[in-house]
Structures are given as structure tokens and as C-alpha cells.
Amino acid sequence: MTNRKEILGDAEKIVIKIGTTSISREDGSLNNEFMDTIASQVSELHRAGKQIILVSSGSIGIGIEILDLGCRPKEIPVRQAAAAVGQGVLMQHWTEAFQKYGLNVAQILLTYDSFTNRLTYLNLRNSISTLLSYGVIPIINENDPICVHEIEATLGDNDKLSAMVASKMEADLLILFTDIDGLYDKNPKRHDDAVLLRTVEEITPTIESYGGNPTSMKGVGGMRTKIEAAKICNMSGCYMVIANSNVNKGIRKILDGEEIGTLFLTNQFVLKNRIRWIILARSSGTIVVDDGAKEALTKRMSLLPSGVLDIAGTFDRGDIVKLECDGFVFGKGITDYTSEELKAIKGKQTNEIADILGYKNYDHVVQKDNIGLFK
Numbered sequence: 001m002t003n004r005k006e007i008l009g010d011a012e013k014i015v016i017k018i019g020t021t022s023i024s025r026e027d028g029s030l031n032n033e034f035m036d037t038i039a040s041q042v043s044e045l046h047r048a049g050k051q052i053i054l055v056s057s058g059s060i061g062i063g064i065e066i067l068d069l070g071c072r073p074k075e076i077p078v079r080q081a082a083a084a085v086g087q088g089v090l091m092q093h094w095t096e097a098f099q100k101y102g103l104n105v106a107q108i109l110l111t112y113d114s115f116t117n118r119l120t121y122l123n124l125r126n127s128i129s130t131l132l133s134y135g136v137i138p139i140i141n142e143n144d145p146i147c148v149h150e151i152e153a154t155l156g157d158n159d160k161l162s163a164m165v166a167s168k169m170e171a172d173l174l175i176l177f178t179d180i181d182g183l184y185d186k187n188p189k190r191h192d193d194a195v196l197l198r199t200v201e202e203i204t205p206t207i208e209s210y211g212g213n214p215t216s217m218k219g220v221g222g223m224r225t226k227i228e229a230a231k232i233c234n235m236s237g238c239y240m241v242i243a244n245s246n247v248n249k250g251i252r253k254i255l256d257g258e259e260i261g262t263l264f265l266t267n268q269f270v271l272k273n274r275i276r277w278i279i280l281a282r283s284s285g286t287i288v289v290d291d292g293a294k295e296a297l298t299k300r301m302s303l304l305p306s307g308v309l310d311i312a313g314t315f316d317r318g319d320i321v322k323l324e325c326d327g328f329v330f331g332k333g334i335t336d337y338t339s340e341e342l343k344a345i346k347g348k349q350t351n352e353i354a355d356i357l358g359y360k361n362y363d364h365v366v367q368k369d370n371i372g373l374f375k
């Protein structure tokens with residue numbers, strides 16, 4: 001059995017994600033007692049020298065209540081309006097909860113683009129580190145009012161967002177608090193014989209098949225997005241626990257090694273920060289390659305035009321593109337040619353590039369150091 005105390009007891013930097021169903025009561029109002037228990041546990045950990053970052057959902061749910069919209073609206077602008085109304089109130093309640101324990105909080109609103117642009121990504125990291133050095137508790141949410149959920153500029157759920165933050169901040173542990181006890185092999189709300197998994201060593205296709213659909217009307221995440229989050233944590237050297245928010249002093253118990261929720265172990269082989277950034281950043285298009293090229297890339301070689309079969313989307317030099325072979329995306333990379341240039345030189349030899357384009361930027365299409373392969 002995994003010794004949880006040994007693994008989690010020393011976690012120094014911890015990201016804690018609170019889902020909408022945990023922060024609100026049945027009637028939709030904010031659960032102030034719950035927020036207080038979080039603030040009290042976080043302040044205790046803070047005194048013990050640990051660095052805590054909160055990711056709090058709830059803005060849309062609160063906005064729905066305030067605007068009396070009844071149930072979760074389908075229209076994106078209405079949800080965005082609800083988020084804009086709710087976010088200030090959410091922060092006001094967190095500010096008050098932490099004030100009782102003498103702690104200041106800071107609001108950070110992010111979009112997927114915050115992670116895609118490397119400069120923004122580095123600045124974000126610096127500002128969160130500075131807040132932590134001042135002893136402030138950063139409270140993060142997605143910047144819903146400026147996100148458009150159909151396009152890939154959005155995270156859409158705070159499970160993935162919190163994993164991106166944990167990865168970016170090199171956290172030791174991500175705790176996802178939700179209204180279910182952890183990851184089950186079947187939906188426990190429908191199957192009495194569903195079994196709770198205590199430890200997940202590797203995210204296999206079987207584990208992925210345990211992810212279902214979103215569970216509540218006001219939140220968006222379900223187990224599917226939590227498994228996505230676990231994949232990000234796995235490649236980032238960060239442990240992850242999914243636990244029920246109704247466990248009394250849950251954070252303390254998790255760090256004390258109690259068998260609460262589901263623990264996802266992490267990969268010993270941690271990708272370099274820059275490669276992780278390439279893999280996690282938003283892509284502008286896809287380059288489809290042949291089997292030979294895929295094999296070359298797995299042997300740490302660059303992608304040459306001769307291995308390119310097709311191109312999808314419109315992209316520029318320096319953009320991040322997906323790398324696909326036989327219908328599967330197996331990695332991402334930074335392209336040194338635009339989609340238009342690639343359409344002209346795909347399948348050609350390197351020594352033909354100058355003749356076709358009238359110039360040649362590079363021999364390769366994607367340079368080997370700019371490629372991140374999925375495991």
C-alpha cells in the first residue's frame with residue numbers, strides 16, 4: 001500500500017481547488033461555514049510555512065442566484081454576465097473568511113492564453129511567487145467574462161485550470177475538493193457496487209473510461225476533467241488527490257496521510273518546464289506526419305518537410321501546432337514554417353525548399369528541441 005504520509009506529509013506548495021458544488025449550499029447560496037473551515041485550515045498550514053494557492057469556482061453559481069436566473073443558462077453571454085456579477089461577491093466572502101485569521105487574499109483571473117504566451121506565463125509565475133512571498137493567499141478563477149467557450153482559448157473548467165497552475169508553479173500537491181468521495185470505477189450515484197479507487201498509479205485507458213459527464217447544473221467539471229487534470233499533474237511531478245469537501249479538516253487529514261479520496265501518483269520522469277509549456281499551450285493548427293517521421297521524432301530528431309503529409313488550420317512561424325499521425329495527436333511543437341509555406345513544401349526534400357518557396361528558413365519544419373511528445 002502507498003505510504004501517503006511519506007508522500008504527502010512534506011508537500012510545501014499546495015494548490016487547493018474548491019468546486020462550485022462544495023462552495024454553495026443546495027439552495028445556491030454561498031456556504032460560509034465551509035469557506036471558514038478552508039480559511040482556518042489554510043491559515044494553520046500557512047503558519048507551518050507551507051505555501052497555499054486556492055482555485056475557487058462559484059462565480060457563475062452566485063451570479064445565477066443574484067440575477068435570479070433559476071438554472072444554469074445555456075447562452076454564453078448570460079453565463080459570462082453571471083460570472084461577472086458573482087466574482088466580486090465570491091472574493092468578498094473569501095476576503096472576510098481569511099481576515100478572521102489575519103490573512104490577506106489576492107484575486108487572479110486567468111484564461112488559457114495566460115499559459116500560451118510564454119512571456120505572460122513567466123510573468124504570472126513571478127506575480128504568484130511574489131504574492132506567496134508576502135504571505136498573501138492567491139485565489140484564482142477563470143476569467144469567464146472574456147472567455148469564449150467554443151474556441152480553444154478557454155479552459156472551461158477549473159479542474160484543468162488548477163492543474164495548469166500547479167504545474168506552472170511547480171506545486172507538490174493539488175487537492176480537488178468536490179461533492180464525490182473520489183474516483184469510482186462506475187458512477188456511484190447509479191451503481192451501488194461502484195468501487196472507490198484509493199490510488200491511481202498510472203492513467204490508463206481503463207482509468208480514463210471511469211470519467212463521466214458533469215455532475216451538477218452549476219459547476220462544469222465531472223470526473224472526466226479531473227482525470228485530464230491528473231494527466232497534467234502527472235507530467236509535472238505533482239501529486240493529486242480528489243476528495244469530498246465534506247470531510248472534516250480534509251486538508252489536514254490528507255497531509256497526515258489518511259486514506260481520504262483518490263490519490264494520483266506522479267511520474268518520476270518530469271518534463272522540462274519549457275517542454276511542458278509547449279505541451280500545455282494552445283495550438284493554432286495541426287501537422288499530420290507519416291509513420292517514419294513520427295518514429296524519427298520519438299528518437300529526438302527534427303521534423304523535416306519530407307515527413308509531412310498534411311496541414312490543418314492556419315498558423316504562423318513560431319506558433320504551436322499539434323503533431324498527428326494515423327489520426328492520433330502524439331505531441332506538440334513550435335513550427336518554423338507557416339501553414340501556407342508548409343502546404344507548398346509538404347512531402348518534399350529539404351534541398352527543394354529554396355526552389356519551391358524562393359527562400360529557405362530552415363532545413364527542418366519543427367526543430368527537435370521544440371517538440372514535446374505525449375507519453
Ligand code: GLU
Nearest residue numbers: 057058059060157158220
Ligand atoms: N469558473 C467557473 C465559476 O467560477 C467555474 C468553472 C468550474 O466549475 O470548473 O463559476
